[in-house]
Structures are given as C-alpha cells and as structure tokens.
Amino acid sequence: MKLRKVTAASAAVLALALSATACGGDSEDEGSSTSSGGGGTIKIGIKYDQPGLGLKQPDGTFAGFDVDVATYVAKELGYDADKIEFVETKSADRENALARGDVKFIAATYxxxxxxxxxxxxxxxxxxxxxxxxxxxxxNITKGTDLNGKKLCSVTGSTSAQNVQKSIAPKANLKEYSTYSECIAALQNGAVDAVTTDDSILAGFAAQDQYEGKFKLAGLKLSNENYGIGVKKGDASTVDKINKALEQMVDDGSWQKAVDANFGPANYENEQAPKIGVIVPNAG
Known part of the structure; x- marks a missing residue:
C-alpha cells in the first residue's frame, strides 16, 4: 500500500516533532509506528504471494483475508488504511522482523x-x-489413503507433504516444487493429482477467477493450524489491543464478511471464528 506524499508544511511539523522528541531524551521503540496512532504510519508484515490471504496485486495494492484482518486491526489501533505500509515478511524471517522492529505486527498465515x-x-x-x-x-479423492499411488504436490521441504507420505498415504508419489503456484499449475495440467497445505491457502488459490469451478477441497482436516498475529516479544499492550480489535471484528460481522469475500468462490467451509487465547491442538 503506497503512502501519500508528505506536503512541505506537514514535513516541517514532523521535523519539529522529531526534534522535540530528541531533546526530550530516549523514547520507547514503537516498532516503526507512532505511539498514539492516527498521526503517523504503521508497518505491518504480510505475505505478498498468497492469493486469498496476502497478495500484492499488479497495481501495487494488497488483497486477502490477512490483509483485511490487518487493516481492521490497524484501524482500531488508530491508523486509517492510507497510514498502513505493508511489508513482505517471508516465513523464515517473521521472528527476526519482529525482533528488529521492522514491523509492528505480522498477519501472515502465522x-x-x-x-x-x-x-x-x-x-x-x-x-x-x-x-x-x-x-x-x-x-475421486475423498480420504487420505486415496493418495496411495497418486502424485501429490507441495513445496520443497513442506511438513504437510511429509505428513501425508509418512502417516496417511505412504505410497503417495511426492512431487516437490518451489512455490504453491507451480503446484496449482501442475494440478491444472494433470501433472499431479492433488496439492496439500493449509486449507485456507488452497482455498485462496482456488478462488482466483481463472480457477473458479475447476478445483475442490477434500475437507479432510489433517491438522489444526491456529493463525495468530505475531507481536514483538514482551509487547503485552499491543497484544491486548489487537485481541480487543479481533473480538470486535467478529462481533460486528466484519470477520465473516472477509472470509466470504476471500474464500467464498472455493466453497471453503471455514470453522467458526476462534475464541481469543483458545488454541485447538492436533489429535494425539
């Protein structure tokens, strides 16, 4: 999301404010956002390459369920949409990005x-x-064991694919690609019989216009993935504020609206909105 250009007058005011802060001594690191909200900007970590969740579009804007959640939360923290700077945070760098203060929080299939x-x-x-x-x-794949003898695709090193191959369908023929986009293309042209990862990610791909009606989710629920919003360790105040914003998003209907808008075309049967602080464990 591109930020608005700063006018000369507002730049002068900002410079005076920064000068006054410097003269007043050290201030708390706010993780690249202002402490009060509203007046400054906030940096939020998302994925750039997951349709339906976090996707940077050709025109430079962002779309997806995680984007909608992050935008709603930022609004409750005091930042309008034009005050948000979305930062790409790949899975391997999420913890470091928070520790460095590159972003205030992360909403990225975390x-x-x-x-x-x-x-x-x-x-x-x-x-x-x-x-x-x-x-x-x-x-005609309705259960995990149906994958025996079938070609199964996931990204290189994926624990999802290894889980299927080791515990569910040991005779599945695993094909590993660099990205899920490649897996989806392979599924479309018949090079593989199924793709595995989180159902939300799969639904996001299937919901794209070019794939509508071509794919379906098996609905097997092979694991539980509790998506949370990551915050710098020890920042209890921000965690509390975000939790209150998430509760309000559910209560006013915005959460379900975001689910329908981003996953609906794939007939994604989402779980009810989870309760704050309640983690659903995996069986066994």
Missing amino acids: SITDERKQKVDFAGPYLLAHQDLLTKSDA
Whole structure:
C-alpha cells in the first residue's frame, strides 16, 4: 500500500516533532509506528504471494483475508488504511522482523506454536485452518489413503507433504516444487493429482477467477493450524489491543464478511471464528 506524499508544511511539523522528541531524551521503540496512532504510519508484515490471504496485486495494492484482518486491526489501533505500509515478511524471517522492529505486527498465515511463542508473542487466534488436499473438481479423492499411488504436490521441504507420505498415504508419489503456484499449475495440467497445505491457502488459490469451478477441497482436516498475529516479544499492550480489535471484528460481522469475500468462490467451509487465547491442538 503506497503512502501519500508528505506536503512541505506537514514535513516541517514532523521535523519539529522529531526534534522535540530528541531533546526530550530516549523514547520507547514503537516498532516503526507512532505511539498514539492516527498521526503517523504503521508497518505491518504480510505475505505478498498468497492469493486469498496476502497478495500484492499488479497495481501495487494488497488483497486477502490477512490483509483485511490487518487493516481492521490497524484501524482500531488508530491508523486509517492510507497510514498502513505493508511489508513482505517471508516465513523464515517473521521472528527476526519482529525482533528488529521492522514491523509492528505480522498477519501472515502465522500458526501459533510453542516453539514460536519462545521468540514472539501472539494475539488471537483469528482463524483455525487445517491441512487439506486440493484436487480437480471431478477427482475421486475423498480420504487420505486415496493418495496411495497418486502424485501429490507441495513445496520443497513442506511438513504437510511429509505428513501425508509418512502417516496417511505412504505410497503417495511426492512431487516437490518451489512455490504453491507451480503446484496449482501442475494440478491444472494433470501433472499431479492433488496439492496439500493449509486449507485456507488452497482455498485462496482456488478462488482466483481463472480457477473458479475447476478445483475442490477434500475437507479432510489433517491438522489444526491456529493463525495468530505475531507481536514483538514482551509487547503485552499491543497484544491486548489487537485481541480487543479481533473480538470486535467478529462481533460486528466484519470477520465473516472477509472470509466470504476471500474464500467464498472455493466453497471453503471455514470453522467458526476462534475464541481469543483458545488454541485447538492436533489429535494425539
């Protein structure tokens, strides 16, 4: 999301404000946003390459469920949409981005795990996703064992694909690609029989105009993925504010509206909005 140009007058006011802050001594690091909201900007981490969740579009704008959630939360923190700067935060760099203060918070298919909670704090969860399969709409794959002898696609090193191959369908023929976009293309041209990752991610791809009606989710719920909003470790105040914003988003109907808008074309059967602080564990 591009920021508005700063006028000469507002630049002068900003310079005076910064000067006054410097003279007043050290101030708390606010993670690249102003402390009061409204007057400045806020940097928020998202994915740039996940349709339906976090996608940078050709015109430079952003779209997806995570984007809608982040925008709603920022509004409740005091930042209008034109005061948001979305920053790409790839999975491997999310913890570091928060620790460095590159972003104030991250909404990027960020599953809450005990390991990650050692490094960052989480607000939420705001979506309960599940590992699932995406197939062609006319495919006859209704359970995990149907993948035996079939070609299964996921990204290189994916734990989702390894989970299927080790525990569910050991005779599945795993094909690993660099991106899920490549997997979806392979599914479309028949090079693979199914793609596996979080159902929310699969639904986002399937909901794109060029794929509408061509794919379907198997609805197997092979794992529970509790998406949370990552915040710098120790920033309890921001976690509390975000949690209140998420509760309001559910209460006023905006949460369901965002789900329908971003996943609806794929017939995504979402779980009800999770309760703040309640993590749904995996079976066993």
